Amino acid sequence: MKTFWKYIKNLLKWFFYLFAFIFLVIVIFLNTSPEFGGDPTDEDIEGYKKTGHYEDGRFKNYSITPMEFSFDKIVEVVGDYLDDSVKNIPNQPLIIVQHDSLSLEEKKHKAKLIWYGHSAFFLQIDNKNILLDPMFGDVPSPVSFAAKSRFFKELPISIEKLPKIDYVFISHDHYDHLDYESIEKLKNKTKSFILPIGVGVHFREWGIEDSKIHEYNWWDEDSIDGLSFAFTPARHFSGRGLFNQNSTLWGSWVIKGKNRTLFFSGDGGYDDHFQEIGEKYGPFDIAMVECGQYNKHWKDIHMVPEESAQAIKDLKANVGIPIHWGAFSLSTHNWSESPVRIKKAADSLGVRIATPEIGEVISIDSIVIGYNPWWEKFQ
Numbered sequence: 235m236k237t238f239w240k241y242i243k244n245l246l247k248w249f250f251y252l253f254a255f256i257f258l259v260i261v262i263f264l265n266t267s268p269e270f271g272g273d274p275t276d277e278d279i280e281g282y283k284k285t286g287h288y289e290d291g292r293f294k295n296y297s298i299t300p301m302e303f304s305f306d307k308i309v310e311v312v313g314d315y316l317d318d319s320v321k322n323i324p325n326q327p328l329i330i331v332q333h334d335s336l337s338l339e340e341k342k343h344k345a346k347l348i349w350y351g352h353s354a355f356f357l358q359i360d361n362k363n364i365l366l367d368p369m370f371g372d373v374p375s376p377v378s379f380a381a382k383s384r385f386f387k388e389l390p391i392s393i394e395k396l397p398k399i400d401y402v403f404i405s406h407d408h409y410d411h412l413d414y415e416s417i418e419k420l421k422n423k424t425k426s427f428i429l430p431i432g433v434g435v436h437f438r439e440w441g442i443e444d445s446k447i448h449e450y451n452w453w454d455e456d457s458i459d460g461l462s463f464a465f466t467p468a469r470h471f472s473g474r475g476l477f478n479q480n481s482t483l484w485g486s487w488v489i490k491g492k493n494r495t496l497f498f499s500g501d502g503g504y505d506d507h508f509q510e511i512g513e514k515y516g517p518f519d520i521a522m523v524e525c526g527q528y529n530k531h532w533k534d535i536h537m538v539p540e541e542s543a544q545a546i547k548d549l550k551a552n553v554g555i556p557i558h559w560g561a562f563s564l565s566t567h568n569w570s571e572s573p574v575r576i577k578k579a580a581d582s583l584g585v586r587i588a589t590p591e592i593g594e595v596i597s598i599d600s601i602v603i604g605y606n607p608w609w610e611k612f613q
Contacts, residue, residue, distance in 0.1 A: 269376040269414045270475045271407065271436030278435060285431060285451045285483070292480035293432070295469045297505050299534045301479075307531050314529070314566035322563040324570075324612040328386040331593030335397045338363075342397075345494055345598035347520065348390055349590050351561030353411055353500070355522065356391065359491040359598065362400040362461055366487070366498050366522070367411040368393075368420065374410035374562050376474070382563050390593030399424040401461065405500025406472050406484035407433050410562060414440065421446075426458055430465065432482030436474070452485055464488040466511045468502035470535050488515045494598050497521040497549055501558065503534040504541035508548035519598060520588075521551035526559025526572040536565075539575035546585050553586050553601050560592060560609070570609040577605050 274282070282288040287296070314320070333348065338358070348356040350370065357364040370393055375381040393416065402424050404412055412433070421442050429437065431449045438447065450456065450465035457463075466486045473479035487498045488511070497511070497518045512518075525542040537545065539556070546554030559572045573589050580587045588603045590596050596603055 267376060268440060269409075271414070272439030273478070274432065274435050274481065278432070282432060287452070287483075293472065293483050294480070295471075295505075296467060296507065297469060299469055299471070299503065301471065301535070311529065311531055311566065320566060320568060321613070322566065322569050323382060324385055324609075326612055328560075328592060328612055330386050330388070330390055331591055331595075332388065333391050333593065333595075335391065335395045338391070339397050345491065347522075347555075347590075347596040347598060349555070349557070349560075349592055349594070349596070350390055351385065351592045352526075352559070353405070353522075353524070353557045354561075355498075355557075356396070357489070357496070359489070359494060359496075360460065362459075363397050364461075364489070365396075365399055365402045365420070365424075367405055367500070368402060368416050369410055369413040370416040370419075371413040374408075374413070374564065376409060376414075384561050385569070386561070386592065393419040396420075396423070400459065401426050401428055403428045403463075403487050403489070403498065404430065404433055405468070405486060405498065406430060406470060407436060407474050407482050408472065408501070409474065410564060411500065412436070412474075417442075428458075428463065428487070430472075430483035430485050432472075435482070450485075451483065462490040464490075464515060466515070467507040468500050469505045469507065470500065470502040486511070488518075490515075494519045496598070497523075497551065499523045499545070499557070501536060504537045504545060508545040512549040512551075516550035518549055518551040520553050520555060520596075520601070521546050521549045522555045522557050523549075523551075524558040525556030525576050527562075527565040528567065528572070529565050539572050540579040542572075543576050543579035543583055543585055543587075546580070546587075547583050551585075553588050554580065555588050555590065555596075570613065573605075573607070573609070 287294050345359045353367045354369050355366040372383050373381045429449050431451050434447045434449045452467045455464045468485045470484045472482045472484045486500045489496045495518050523542050525539050528536045528538045556573050556576045577587050589606050590603050591608045
């Protein structure tokens with residue numbers, strides 16, 4: 235019997251050592267890996283308190299937005315992720331349209347959008363080169379094993395081949411929208427980073443000079459080098475680490491050129507802010523609106539396609555482009571379900587939807603791209 239208890243004590247001791255080692259590795263990783271970004275200073279936090287939606291050390295949404303998960307919900311979501319009947323990735327890598335920087339520069343005077351999949355866009359308007367949420371990495375995670383890879387191997391235009399960038403707009407600091415390695419490659423070829431308030435702490439941590447960093451609160455308006463824009467609300471959350479949820483603001487962007495106005499939603503659940511934005515800044519020529527990675531358990535922070543269609547109508551958009559799909563699997567629905575559902579909902583609302591292929595050029599001055607079920611080739 236004594237031998238047995240001695241064995242148990244030794245086993246527990248080694249379990250403790252293993253746990254302590256794993257905990258130490260995690261702590262070291264969290265404190266040394268650059269992917270997690272920076273932390274706000276006391277001076278930063280004093281500024282956050284003046285925004286009108288920062289309480290108890292966190293930013294908050296206008297509407298109450300539950301984020302708690304019960305044990306039953308966690309079990310159900312895990313079960314959904316393990317369900318092999320749900321095709322949340324394509325059967326084969328997607329084939330995309332590719333470009334070279336020379337042709338882009340030669341036609342810079344023509345306003346255009348190029349979708350990179352998910353929520354990333356290359357935009358040219360008023361002879362400006364602009365990137366929206368340029369997540370160009372392979373995996374939307376600080377560690378490669380924590381998420382599935384991108385659905386396609388190459389990008390429409392690699393970062394190295396992109397022309398000089400005038401503005402990079404970021405909607406919030408989640409990994410599928412703000413990628414450390416992408417920013418590292420972009421920082422020396424970008425003039426201005428347009429950010430929600432608080433996100434600048436990451437960029438400073440990554441060595442980007444203050445003169446390039448511009449941070450905004452909801453409803454702030456600005457104009458830099460001839461481009462006008464406004465930072466508008468979204469119903470979402472933020473955070474890049476285990477203990478800094480909602481430490482930076484999130485939102486959407488209104489981009490106003492000389493003759494065209496665009497809306498970029500970032501992420502978020504449906505609420506009446508879309509109607510308010512539409513009334514204040516609409517109508518929009520194009521609205522790029524989140525429509526993917528949804529689930530009934532996080533409906534307050536990610537719209538289902540029917541809500542996305544309503545949001546496009548609320549915004550008074552001429553054309554809506556569903557985004558936040560087509561590149562990564564971050565939820566439990568079929569990878570190509572969202573564009574089909576939003577088209578059906580949009581038809582019932584009298585809303586026009588465009589579904590460009592990844593890399594396809596969308597002319598903003600004469601939008602001819604409509605609903606094209608290109609994904610069917612990869613089912």
